[in-house]
Amino acid sequence: MATAKQNRHSRTRSDHATELTEDYVEAIFDIVAANGTCRAVDLANQFQVSHVTINRTVGRLQRDGYVETEPYGPIELTTKGTKLAKASKERHQIVLDFLLALGISRSTAIADSEGIEHHVSPETLNAMKEFIESKD
Amino acid sequence: MATAKQNRHSRTRSDHATELTEDYVEAIFDIVAANGTCRAVDLANQFQVSHVTINRTVGRLQRDGYVETEPYGPIELTTKGTKLAKASKERHQIVLDFLLALGISRSTAIADSEGIEHHVSPETLNAMKEFIESKD
DNA sequence: CTCTGAGTTTAGCCATTGCTAAACTGACTG
DNA sequence: CAGTCAGTTTAGCAATGGCTAAACTCAGAG
Ligand SMILES: [Mn+2]
Ligand SMILES: [Mn+2]
Ligand SMILES: [Mn+2]
Ligand SMILES: [Mn+2]
Numbered sequence: 001m002a003t004a005k006q007n008r009h010s011r012t013r014s015d016h017a018t019e020l021t022e023d024y025v026e027a028i029f030d031i032v033a034a035n036g037t038c039r040a041v042d043l044a045n046q047f048q049v050s051h052v053t054i055n056r057t058v059g060r061l062q063r064d065g066y067v068e069t070e071p072y073g074p075i076e077l078t079t080k081g082t083k084l085a086k087a088s089k090e091r092h093q094i095v096l097d098f099l100l101a102l103g104i105s106r107s108t109a110i111a112d113s114e115g116i117e118h119h120v121s122p123e124t125l126n127a128m129k130e131f132i133e134s135k136d
Numbered sequence: 137m138a139t140a141k142q143n144r145h146s147r148t149r150s151d152h153a154t155e156l157t158e159d160y161v162e163a164i165f166d167i168v169a170a171n172g173t174c175r176a177v178d179l180a181n182q183f184q185v186s187h188v189t190i191n192r193t194v195g196r197l198q199r200d201g202y203v204e205t206e207p208y209g210p211i212e213l214t215t216k217g218t219k220l221a222k223a224s225k226e227r228h229q230i231v232l233d234f235l236l237a238l239g240i241s242r243s244t245a246i247a248d249s250e251g252i253e254h255h256v257s258p259e260t261l262n263a264m265k266e267f268i269e270s271k272d
Numbered sequence: 273c274t275c276t277g278a279g280t281t282t283a284g285c286c287a288t289t290g291c292t293a294a295a296c297t298g299a300c301t302g
Numbered sequence: 303c304a305g306t307c308a309g310t311t312t313a314g315c316a317a318t319g320g321c322t323a324a325a326c327t328c329a330g331a332g
Contacts, residue, residue, distance in 0.1 A: 008250040009159065009183045013290095015251050016152065020319080023145065041279060047145050053320060055281065060318080072280060072327060099260060102267065108259045114144040115151050115255025123244045124235060131238065149320095156289080177309060189290055191311065196288080208297060208310060 012119065019118040022088040023047075024057065025066055028077055029085035037074045091125060092117045098128035101135045148255065155254040158224040159183075160193065161202055164213055165221035173210045227261060228253045234264035237271045 027046050031038040040058065044051040058075055061067045066081035077085060095117045099109035120128070163182050167174040176194065180187040194211055197203045202217035213221060231253045235245035256264070 007182075007184055008247045009185075011247045012155075012159075012251040017318095019148075023148075039279075040281095048143055049145075049319085050321060051280070052282090052322080057319075102260070102263045104260050104263055108257050111144045111147045112255055112257050112260050115148040116252050119248055119251025119255070121244050121248050124238070124240050124248050127238045127240055153288095175309080176311095185289085186291060187310070188292080188312090193289075 015118050020057065021061065021064070021066060022084065022118060023114075024061055025077060025081045025085040026088050026092065028067065028075055029082065029089065032077070038076070039074055043075070088117070091120065094125055094128050094132070095120060097132050101132045151254050156193065157197065157200070157202060158220065158254060159250075160197055161213060161217045161221040162224045162228065164203065164211055165218065165225065168213070174212070175210055179211070224253070227256065230261055230264050230268070231256060233268050237268045 024043070027043060028038045031042045031046070035042065040051055040054045043054045043058070047054070058067060058069060061081070062069060065078055066084065067075050068078055069075045092113060096109055096113040099113055099116075100106065104112070160179070163179060164174045167178045167182070171178065176187055176190045179190045179194070183190070194203060194205060197217070198205060201214055202220065203211050204214055205211045228249060232245055232249040235249055235252075236242065240248070
């Protein structure tokens with residue numbers, strides 16, 4: 001029997017498996033909100049990665065049911081993708097606001113929150129929310 | 137580990153490139169401290185990953201100058217590896233203590249700090265240190 | 273209408289990090 | 303001092319996420 005002893009490193013590994021997905025659906029959500037539509041070139045610009053990498057990553061997102069797109073067409077979030085995007089954006093915002101409430105400069109807070117957001121459990125997220133509120 | 141400014145996603149990508157290295161040198165440091173020596177099997181047990189994966193990862197660590205090892209021999213940190221291990225352990229401890237000071241349960245704090253530690257800039261680390269001291 | 277070029281896709285490469293199966297080493301054990 | 307076997311290495315596979323070069327599409331300019 002596979003003992004599957006979950007330890008703290010296993011948690012971090014699984015966080016990383018979903019990290020890119022979360023950042024992509026967040027970005028697609030924001031680009032659609034700003035431009036009305038999202039094209040591969042917008043994502044390449046956002047992530048500073050080649051358009052070819054974007055193309056294959058979006059293919060995985062589609063395979064996994066987060067986006068819908070046709071050849072040469074725009075990239076749209078599915079219901080599942082939209083749900084993940086909203087949850088991720090909310091969590092990301094809380095982490096950012098928390099770092100700002102801690103007194104971190106905005107540019108550092110923006111950079112740090114981009115990585116930290118993916119490793120914050122619901123319990124820690126809640127504590128961050130309370131801390132923000134305690135600081136008005 | 138907080139280098140390359142570029143944009144916020146580039147920072148996260150470079151953090152991840154060093155993340156595994158940091159966790160490994162930390163683990164090797166601790167295992168040597170506890171057992172007097174570190175073998176591949178100890179790391180496989182620690183990371184819940186196959187011994188083959190450990191073998192190849194240690195090979196990369198050696199290639200990059202963090203560890204020294206001979207076939208069938210124990211794994212030792214180089215000066216560079218020891219330095220990184222100590223810095224990583226210190227940063228990790230601060231992140232853990234910070235989460236505890238925030239009121240997070242120990243088991244959650246242990247799990248979350250394992251991922252968060254790699255995305256914390258010096259500025260944020262400093263703010264965490266001050267927060268811990270303010271709670272003394 | 274045709275042509276053109278920005279944007280997309282395809283082809284093909286690489287490194288990392290995971291795996292299983294199988295071969296090999298060398299340190300205790302009997 | 304030969305055998306055993308836990309631990310290590312090798313071989314070979316896969317998925318992810320990077321890249322460049324080259325081929326292809328299609329909407330708008332002419
Ligand atoms: Mn985000
Ligand atoms: Mn992020
Ligand atoms: Mn870690
Ligand atoms: Mn991470």
